[in-house]
Amino acid sequence: MQIKSSISASLIDIHIFLIIWLGQLVSTVGSGLTSFALGVWVYLETDSATMFALNILAYTMPGILFSPLIGSITDRTDRLLVMILSDVGAGFTTLGI
Secondary structure, three states: OHHHHHHHHHHHHHHHHHHHHHHHHHHHHHHHHHHHHHHHHHHHHHOOHHHHHHHHHHHHHHHHHHHHHHHHHHHHOOHHHHHHHHHHHHHHHHHHO
16 A cells, blocks of 8 residues: 555646656746747847847846856755746746837
8 A cells, every 4th residue: 555655646646746847847938939029029120240249148147147156045045946036037027128
């Protein structure tokens, strides 16, 4: 009976992990597509490759600059909470555009 309960518990854990993983995948793909679409829109509106490049740079640089600091903070806190807060922040930023 103990083996059966541990198998069902591990299946529940895998199910929860897959839900969180799929949500994170959708969020990451959506953020990337939003960044690219915004860059294309900037290029079409301004007809300037420089403005397009600056837009992509503005999207990429915060991740490069803040990753070491945020990574060390995330290692000390609840990762699920950090993931939820970052996705909510990304959603509000996208709505602000």
